[in-house]
Amino acid sequence: MGKSCGRWCLARKSKRDGCGARPFMPSLFWRRPFTCINAMKPSDSVEAFVSCPLQVERELLREISEVRPLLMNPEARFITEVWETRPVQGGVHVKTSYIATLQLNYWLKLAHRVLLRVGNFQALSLPRLRARLQGIDFRPYWGDRDFRLKVEAGSCRISNEKLIRRLCGEIWPVADPVPDSVSDSSSRTVLVRGWRDDWTVSVDTSGAHLHQRGYRKKSGPAPLRETLAALTWRLLAEDAPVSKLREVQILDPMAGSGTLLREAFDLYRPQMERDFLFSDFANCPKLLRGPQQWANHRLDFSTFQRGAAIDKDVNLAAILKENLSTTGFFQRIGDFAKVANRNELGLEEERELWIAANPPYGERLAQPAKESWRREWWPFVERMNPRRLAVWLPEKEVPSFLRGIPPADRQRQGQEAHSVRQFAISNGGIPCRILLFNRTFPQTSSVGGSAQVGASGTSADATGF
Structure with a gap:
């Protein structure tokens, strides 16, 4: 057996060359x-x-x-x-x-x-x-x-x-x-x-986590993080231009501390109510050190102009009012099931309405609170007649929720085509789905690569709301 030459070689020599060195290793x-x-x-x-x-x-x-x-x-x-x-x-x-x-x-x-x-x-x-x-x-x-x-x-x-x-x-x-x-x-x-x-x-460069917008001083039990609330509206709006969003009314029937509605109001507005770590940098550009940069934009960042919030927890009334103070949205403390029509919420019957909701779920909430809303949900949606609808649900509860859609809504003759998309995501460690109903889609489609199967394993476009 030949001896090693004591160095790295481009290729292993043959035995008769008298070199048993290891071959060249490019990764090193x-x-x-x-x-x-x-x-x-x-x-x-x-x-x-x-x-x-x-x-x-x-x-x-x-x-x-x-x-x-x-x-x-x-x-x-x-x-x-x-x-x-x-x-x-x-x-x-x-x-x-x-x-x-x-x-x-x-x-x-x-x-x-x-x-x-x-x-x-x-x-x-x-x-x-x-x-x-x-x-x-x-x-x-x-x-x-x-x-x-x-x-x-x-x-x-x-x-x-x-x-x-x-x-x-x-x-x-x-x-x-x-x-x-x-x-x-x-x-x-x-x-x-x-x-x-x-x-x-x-x-x-951020400092505090970017979901901390600066407007929410307090929150209710099991709140939805601001980044996920913004994601809900972006998925619901899809490619709709800002001019379209300004004409749409929005509603959250289980508003809690108002995170969903506040994120809808600020969807395209810059965050100006908090500080960022980069402002303390020695080489921070002069343009970013003061408020003069916003004067240079001269743009209208507003999106949804009219909205309404409902929640039956009286302990959240003050928090909800504070978080939505700059939006001008209608606020009501009470049960959404007792709302008969849009006019009671300051919403117009003729204008397009979108509904987004984060129903109660999770270990921090009592079991009755997590189940009581389902009995009245679809009748309420039928009365409000929204064009688009987004609902957060734990993954394991999605099949039973879809089965709860009234059969009359599924089989109504002459009704526009409906579809439901599902976006899989984790919320506080709980595997969830964002269910997105839209009456403008002719057939089902996928979001984020997630599966779209109805409660009984059938295509979800057979369901309505």
């Missing part, structure tokens, strides 16, 4: 090039990752494409350059200018956070990881101030998160290696994440 040499991006000017090109709930990535990509024409360059003019976007599990990768990336925080209603990529590299050993991290400078963002550190490592050769956290603390002396649960979510944050030996270092 042709590594991803190291990139460290520190935005010094508003027009500098940067990469970002916009996170969102699972199953919402495609809808977030559509939202990003819609808000792109509303973003401004450093000269306070609307951006015209081409973006690079790519949806992945849990979010969307975006490559655009620094100032445009920061403005995404104002406009996106489906996103969790906007993370600015400042490092992207491969590291197979601790010395290599140390060398790469030492090349990243956070002074353009926070100067010499300290920041919170969050570390995640999965399927990596370097998987000891405590060791990585200690290493980062040595490289960046001002870093705070306190566990994530102790730190404030709105503080300055750096995220170091490794997956299969590929590492990214990101700066959080």
Whole structure:
């Protein structure tokens, strides 16, 4: 047997060549090039990752494409350059200018956070990881101030998160290696994440979670998160233009704290009632430091002009009134089953009506509260006669809910074609479906790749409402 030559070879030599060296391994040499991006000017090109709930990535990509024409360059003019976007599990990768990336925080209603990529590299050993991290400078963002550190490592050769956290603390002396649960979510944050030996270092530009819009000070039991409420209206509206939405009336018969209706009212409005972490950056563009940017838009961001909220919990009356104070929507405390017609809610009989509801479900609610609404639901819907309808339900309750549609509504002669779509998503750890009824569809269609089967396994277009 030949001896090893003590070096890496491009190919294994034959035995008679006297070399038993291991073959060349490209994965050890042709590594991803190291990139460290520190935005010094508003027009500098940067990469970002916009996170969102699972199953919402495609809808977030559509939202990003819609808000792109509303973003401004450093000269306070609307951006015209081409973006690079790519949806992945849990979010969307975006490559655009620094100032445009920061403005995404104002406009996106489906996103969790906007993370600015400042490092992207491969590291197979601790010395290599140390060398790469030492090349990243956070002074353009926070100067010499300290920041919170969050570390995640999965399927990596370097998987000891405590060791990585200690290493980062040595490289960046001002870093705070306190566990994530102790730190404030709105503080300055750096995220170091490794997956299969590929590492990214990101700066959080959002601060507090983007679902915290700033208007909801209190909420009722088992509230719907704002991002999911906005998703409901986007799915219900589909490709309807804003001019169409302004003509539509909306109704939430189980309003709770009013999240669904408030998100409908603010669907295309920028978030101006809260602060973002990027405003504290040392290199934050001057255009984003004050309210003057909104004067440059001169656009009408309003959508739904008329709406109504109903809830029978008297303890939520004050919260509902506060959350909907700027909308001008009608509010009523009482049982939706006792509403005889639209006029009682300040709604017009001739105008198109959409209904969205998040009925009570989940472990935090009593069983009678979760079942009492079903007996009166379809008679109420029949009286209101909406054009479109969206209902949140746990996945296991969908078949029984569809079976509850009155047979007369299914078999009525001469009635317009109905359809129901189902969007699968998790709400607070509960597998749910958003059921979307629409009288304008000639046949069933799918949303987000979810299945569309009726209660008895038949096509859902056989049902009406």
